[in-house]
Amino acid sequence: MEIPYIVDERPDTGLNNVKLGIWLFLASEVMLFGGLFSAYILLRINAVDWPLGADILSVPIGAFNTVVLISSSVTMVLCYAALKLDDLAGYKKYLGITIGLSLLFLAVKAFEYYEHIHLGEVPATSTFLAIYFTLTGLHGLHILGGVVVNGYFLGPGSAMWTTNKEQFINRIEAAGLYWHFVDLVWIFLFPVLYLL
Amino acid sequence: MSEDVRDHIKLYYKVAAALLVLTVVTVGVSYINFAVPLAIVAALVIAATKGSLVASYFMHLIEERKGIYAALLLTAFFFLVLIFIPILGHTNTFGEYKTLPNANAPVAAEVEH
Numbered sequence: 001m002e003i004p005y006i007v008d009e010r011p012d013t014g015l016n017n018v019k020l021g022i023w024l025f026l027a028s029e030v031m032l033f034g035g036l037f038s039a040y041i042l043l044r045i046n047a048v049d050w051p052l053g054a055d056i057l058s059v060p061i062g063a064f065n066t067v068v069l070i071s072s073s074v075t076m077v078l079c080y081a082a083l084k085l086d087d088l089a090g091y092k093k094y095l096g097i098t099i100g101l102s103l104l105f106l107a108v109k110a111f112e113y114y115e116h117i118h119l120g121e122v123p124a125t126s127t128f129l130a131i132y133f134t135l136t137g138l139h140g141l142h143i144l145g146g147v148v149v150n151g152y153f154l155g156p157g158s159a160m161w162t163t164n165k166e167q168f169i170n171r172i173e174a175a176g177l178y179w180h181f182v183d184l185v186w187i188f189l190f191p192v193l194y195l196l
Numbered sequence: 197m198s199e200d201v202r203d204h205i206k207l208y209y210k211v212a213a214a215l216l217v218l219t220v221v222t223v224g225v226s227y228i229n230f231a232v233p234l235a236i237v238a239a240l241v242i243a244a245t246k247g248s249l250v251a252s253y254f255m256h257l258i259e260e261r262k263g264i265y266a267a268l269l270l271t272a273f274f275f276l277v278l279i280f281i282p283i284l285g286h287t288n289t290f291g292e293y294k295t296l297p298n299a300n301a302p303v304a305a306e307v308e309h
Contacts (some may be wrong), residue, residue: 015264020267031271038278038281041283042281054226059223066219067219073254175257176254177251180255184251187243191242192239195239196226
């Protein structure tokens with residue numbers, strides 16, 4: 001049986017299932033991170049003393065990672081635009097750069113974690129470090145998931161370009177929406193954890 | 197069609213430049229000695245501006261269908277509920293000095309109610 005409305009828009013919603021599905025998934029992600037941000041606020045307003053993020057975390061490293069992730073968001077949207085221009089080589093170039101930048105982000109984050117753990121700064125050390133590791137760890141897992149999905153679309157998944165272009169473009173749009181959301185979360189995580 | 201896409205690409209570069217400038221502003225503002233509430237407001241306003249740029253242009257929300265707006269409106273409502281729950285539970289204790297129950301904790305001043 002063929003799944004309906006993968007490419008065509010449903011007449012009642014004006015949306016295809018891919019777009020509606022990814023937005024509903026992102027809505028659930030908003031609630032997941034929202035719950036943790038809520039926990040952060042609860043812990044902070046109940047704390048006797050709350051450290052300044054910049055005293056514990058490295059602002060230049062955090063700012064560098066912010067630039068890396070924003071750049072990866074730009075290359076992700078450019079790879080989608082390349083497909084719209086019927087340019088598969090451009091798509092592969094930009095998606096490859098996106099994956100490279102994602103791995104750079106993860107490497108920098110791993111270096112930060114290593115430094116903290118090396119100094120004995122683990123989640124059990126303080127409430128601040130506990131929520132820092134929880135929020136950035138969950139975000140890091142989302143980056144890792146994005147790398148796996150984008151890697152698939154760069155490799156075997158790109159074969160669909162020759163069989164069903166429209167469906168493939170929809171898939172890349174959905175992957176892009178997820179990636180921009182992960183970038184958006186970091187845009188809030190950086191000031192909340194590193195600067196305030 | 198392809199002309200539209202090329203126009204969009206130019207826009208993406210402008211948004212990218214704005215995001216990078218705002219990142220520098222975020223870090224710059226953090227070095228100014230604002231009071232904590234003002235620093236929080238400044239950082240969150242800049243972050244919200246950056247977030248809305250990403251959502252509007254990279255995620256194409258600015259030209260999205262009504263069905264998506266409806267789903268996101270509902271999400272935004274429940275997100276705000278989540279965020280305000282811890283704050284609403286403490287409106288009666290704002291400004292009070294708290295101490296940990298240990299010998300080294302400073303003694304809290306008596307507050308007349």
